[in-house]
Amino acid sequence: KNQVEQSPQSLIILEGKNCTLQCNYTVSPFSNLRWYKQDTGRGPVSLTIMTFSENTKSNGRYTATLDADTKQSSLHITASQLSDSASYICVVSAIYGGSQGNLIFGKGTKLSVKP
Amino acid sequence: DTEVTQTPKHLVMGMTNKKSLKCEQHMGHRAMYWYKQKAKKPPELMFVYSYEKLSINESVPSRFSPECPNSSLLNLHLHALQPEDSALYLCASSQEWGNSYTFGSGTRLTVV
Numbered sequence: 672k673n674q675v676e677q678s679p680q681s682l683i684i685l686e687g688k689n690c691t692l693q694c695n696y697t698v699s700p701f702s703n704l705r706w707y708k709q710d711t712g713r714g715p716v717s718l719t720i721m722t723f724s725e726n727t728k729s730n731g732r733y734t735a736t737l738d739a740d741t742k743q744s745s746l747h748i749t750a751s752q753l754s755d756s757a758s759y760i761c762v763v764s765a766i767y768g769g770s771q772g773n774l775i776f777g778k779g780t781k782l783s784v785k786p
Numbered sequence: 787d788t789e790v791t792q793t794p795k796h797l798v799m800g801m802t803n804k805k806s807l808k809c810e811q812h813m814g815h816r817a818m819y820w821y822k823q824k825a826k827k828p829p830e831l832m833f834v835y836s837y838e839k840l841s842i843n844e845s846v847p848s849r850f851s852p853e854c855p856n857s858s859l860l861n862l863h864l865h866a867l868q869p870e871d872s873a874l875y876l877c878a879s880s881q882e883w884g885n886s887y888t889f890g891s892g893t894r895l896t897v898v
Contacts, residue, residue: 707889714790714874714876717887776829
């Protein structure tokens with residue numbers, strides 16, 4: 672069964688600190704992996720998208736890594752800001768659609784950045 | 787234009803009302819999606835349109851009726867909803883089914 676698991680479920684950090692969010696997946700055949708940021712009550716906004724051959728991708732203070740062998744990804748946030756408080760969702764795309772279409776969503780990590 | 791626009795942003799409706807949610811994109815994407823998201827849960831796929839044809843209908847109750855009038859527009863018609871249908875309804879689009887998705891900001895629906 673295709674699954675995406677994220678950890679931790681929630682995280683509280685102080686402003687200016689770094690943090691790393693984890694995503695493990697069992698999706699086959701793998702197409703790509705995306706990290707989204709979702710503010711409460713708003714639609715997800717794409718941060719990065721990575722294909723099988725990509726190991727690292729950065730978008731400003733966000734850096735995503737992908738290890739296709741171990742089926743793990745991480746999202747590193749540098750120098751956190753209060754506006755980083757949101758849910759971060761790992762979404763893995765399968766090449767063929769199944770009962771969920773072809774996007775498999777993790778449950779997200781809720782990040783709170785405190786002053 | 788690199789956005790998916792959803793209207794309205796908020797909607798409160800009674801259980802006997804008929805309303806519609808609208809979604810629009812002008813990126814030339816040929817696949818469009820409706821998702822339902824309850825609080826603290828990941829989005830759940832409801833419908834997929836590919837080239838204006840309904841490709842996936844995830845056993846959604848008939849009180850939800852999708853419509854794709856053209857390649858840029860996607861509607862979700864609502865009728866006789868239940869309070870448990872209250873959720874954030876997200877529209878998304880992609881160039882082809884399975885490519886990079888762009889999500890709209892969502893419609894926050896409350897059924898009273």
